[in-house]
Amino acid sequence: MQRAELEHLRHHVLHLHKALIDDARIQVERLEGRLTAHQFFERLTSDPALAWLRPLTQVIVAMDEWLDDAEATAAAAVELAAEVARLLVPADDGERFQQQYAVLLQREPAVVLAHAAVGRALPRRGAA
Numbered sequence: 001m002q003r004a005e006l007e008h009l010r011h012h013v014l015h016l017h018k019a020l021i022d023d024a025r026i027q028v029e030r031l032e033g034r035l036t037a038h039q040f041f042e043r044l045t046s047d048p049a050l051a052w053l054r055p056l057t058q059v060i061v062a063m064d065e066w067l068d069d070a071e072a073t074a075a076a077a078v079e080l081a082a083e084v085a086r087l088l089v090p091a092d093d094g095e096r097f098q099q100q101y102a103v104l105l106q107r108e109p110a111v112v113l114a115h116a117a118v119g120r121a122l123p124r125r126g127a128a
Contacts, residue, residue: 001077001123003067009081010063012121016088016114017056020101023108024050052096059083078123085122088115 025040028050035043044050063080066072087095090102104111 001074001081003077005123006063006066006077006080009084009118009121009123010060010067012114012117013056013060013063013084016111016118017053017060019108019110019114020053020056020104023104023111024053052100055087055095055097059087081123084118088118 021044024044025035028040028043029035044053059080062083066076066080087097088101089098090105091098092102093099094102101111105115
């Protein structure tokens with residue numbers, strides 16, 4: 001996997017991440033009222049109810065680190081893409097991220113569209 005391919009994938013993963021966070025904010029504010037950006041950020045980083053988002057956040061951070069590493073290998077980029085693909089399999093009996101993701105794919109059109117874009121950006125199986 002080349003640098004440009006990982007950058008392209010990261011771009012789409014960021015859009016998906018934003019759609020997930022936007023939905024989380026709507027759900028929190030529906031229950032608690034309007035939050036400032038700082039208040040929501042605090043909730044996002046410390047509330048156990050929002051911890052399910054962390055695996056995707058961690059993959060984005062790993063992508064950023066790979067892109068900043070002049071000696072990063074193509075194999076490591078392929079592993080990152082594989083982790084994105086693994087995470088984005090909605091599963092009622094999967095990890096917490098996959099469970100929540102399954103719910104959002106049924107409810108939130110912005111998540112469905114972002115999910116499709118990430119799917120198109122993922123390298124095809126067998127491609128390196």
